Amino acid sequence: xxxxxxIGGLRVVRRYQDRPLEAxxxxxxxxxGRRASSSxxxxxxxxxxxTERAGLRALSEVGPYAGHVADAAAAIALVFPSPTGEKPxxxxxxxxxxxxxxILAAWSLGIGSCPITVYEPELARRILGYPADHxxxxxxxxxxxxxxxxxxxPLRGGRRRPLGDVVHRERW
Numbered sequence: 001x002x003x004x005x006x007i008g009g010l011r012v013v014r015r016y017q018d019r020p021l022e023a024x025x026x027x028x029x030x031x032x033g034r035r036a037s038s039s040x041x042x043x044x045x046x047x048x049x050x051t052e053r054a055g056l057r058a059l060s061e062v063g064p065y066a067g068h069v070a071d072a073a074a075a076i077a078l079v080f081p082s083p084t085g086e087k088p089x090x091x092x093x094x095x096x097x098x099x100x101x102x103i104l105a106a107w108s109l110g111i112g113s114c115p116i117t118v119y120e121p122e123l124a125r126r127i128l129g130y131p132a133d134h135x136x137x138x139x140x141x142x143x144x145x146x147x148x149x150x151x152x153x154p155l156r157g158g159r160r161r162p163l164g165d166v167v168h169r170e171r172w
Contacts, residue, residue, distance in 0.1 A: 001108040010104070013112020013150050014068040016143025020051060021073045025109050029142065030076070032105035036098040039090030045098055048077040048128045048136075058127045059139060063119035066139070073143035075116075076102065077128050079136045099140055112145040 021029075026049070033047055050056055051074045059077075060070035069075050078095050103113045116139040118124045124136050145151060 003104070006104050006107050009152070009155075010107050011112070011150060011153070011155070012114045013143070013145045014114050014141075015146040015150075016068075016072050016112065016141075017146055018071075019073065019144060021111065021142060021144070025106075025111060026051075026074060026142075028109065029102045029105050029111070032101040033076070033098040036094065036101045038094040038097070042090075042094070044080050044091050045095060046079040046130070046134070047098075048079055048130060050075045050077070050128070055127065059124070061120065062124045062127075062139070063117055066116045066118075068114065069116060069139065069141050071143075072141035074141070076140045076142070077118075077124065077130075077136045078138045078140070079128070079130045079134050082133050082135050095138065099138065102140055102142075106142050110144065110151055111142050112150060113143075114141045115139070116141060 030047060030049065033045070034043075038044065050059060053070075056072055056075055057070045059075055060066050060068070062069075078099060080091055080095060083091070099115060103115075106113045118137050118139060121136060124139075125132075128136065130136060
């Protein structure tokens, strides 16, 4: 799949088939995250992959919008070192690049995904076991869409601001 085609057709998918991801697909998704650009090549990320149903069910409790995690084929937690003082702005940027790489790689393989905000970080830490000097603010869920039409359904109109409304040239 062409990158622009993937970006243009990308949709959030929250309903998945009850089957695991192919091992090669999961590895490709993880590699896409690992290959993301990062500020000064610091790569301040670790990915905790959860595929066991009990772990996915537990993670579905980390926030009010995380219920569908229980039915995903996999969840990937984006974990980063706790900042000393203020969080470097580049950490959020780097994690976003890694997440988008994984989401687009998944989409190109016919796999849906959805980003999740972690509202209960201590619960996430207990479930995932990452060190006390690390944090997790986001999860990504992945799975083959329950409705294969989700991969090709036309985008709903009126959901994105027109380009002319968001682009300012030279000055605001």
